[in-house]
Amino acid sequence: GAVVSQxxxxxxxxxxxxxxxxCRSLDFQATTMFWYRQFPKQSLMLMATSNEGSKxxxxxxxxxxxxxxxxxxxxxxTLTVTSAHPEDSSFYICSAPAPTDTQYFGPGTRLTVL
Amino acid sequence: xxxxxxxxTEISVVEKEDVTLDCxxxxxxxxxxxxxxxxxxxxxxxxxxxxxxxxxxxxxSGRYSWNFQKSTSSFNxxxxxxxxxxxxxxxxxxxxxxxxxxxxxxxxxxxxxLSVKP
Numbered sequence: 001g002a003v004v005s006q007x008x009x010x011x012x013x014x015x016x017x018x019x020x021x022x023c024r025s026l027d028f029q030a031t032t033m034f035w036y037r038q039f040p041k042q043s044l045m046l047m048a049t050s051n052e053g054s055k056x057x058x059x060x061x062x063x064x065x066x067x068x069x070x071x072x073x074x075x076x077x078t079l080t081v082t083s084a085h086p087e088d089s090s091f092y093i094c095s096a097p098a099p100t101d102t103q104y105f106g107p108g109t110r111l112t113v114l
Numbered sequence: 115x116x117x118x119x120x121x122x123t124e125i126s127v128v129e130k131e132d133v134t135l136d137c138x139x140x141x142x143x144x145x146x147x148x149x150x151x152x153x154x155x156x157x158x159x160x161x162x163x164x165x166x167x168x169x170x171x172x173x174x175s176g177r178y179s180w181n182f183q184k185s186t187s188s189f190n191x192x193x194x195x196x197x198x199x200x201x202x203x204x205x206x207x208x209x210x211x212x213x214x215x216x217x218x219x220x221x222x223x224x225x226x227x228l229s230v231k232p
Binding site: 046097101 | 158
């Protein structure tokens with residue numbers, strides 16, 4: 001079964017609203033989680049690294065004030081897309097490296113901003 | 115710099131044909147991991163294999179096989195006797211160790227879309 005869950009699996013929102021996406025590791029603790037974004041017909045690109053107990057690290061070109069990341073516990077990281085706009089519509093996927101050196105990915109969240 | 119190149123954007127085969135998906139990587143680290151994932155239309159990434167840089171043994175799992183060649187920095191994936199259900203986008207990815215020893219994020223290739231026709 002899935003060892004990393006994401007919620008919601010899809011969301012449609014109006015422009016200007018904020019959306020929160022949760023990523024949970026179910027069978028292990030993860031001090032680090034990664035957030036990726038995938039636009040249609042493109043590859044996955046790392047947005048940020050979520051660190052439990054410290055600030056997230058953002059990739060170049062990713063606005064930290066727009067994409068708020070909170071690593072609330074050793075099993076939960078949240079990504080909040082603030083003041084969402086249509087160009088933020090994308091597939092967001094989180095991953096967590098397990099102690100076994102395997103990276104587990106969540107099922108993804110499809111965000112559509114109208 | 116780390117980089118993963120999947121030169122084949124799309125491949126179309128007829129069922130039962132064998133198909134090889136190419137993956138070439140670049141890294142300066144001596145310790146790294148290579149992955150293959152399958153992404154069906156639903157979007158969820160399906161883990162296929164992980165290989166660490168010290169294990170060059172080729173692997174076979176049913177109709178799937180992988181050829182890891184450090185000398186050419188390649189990690190190719192072959193599907194034998196392809197089936198329609200193999201149709202998906204396949205991603206090759208690279209991960210290195212962070213300072214402190216934990217596994218870093220994955221760097222993905224652009225993916226290869228495989229279409230298997232009946």
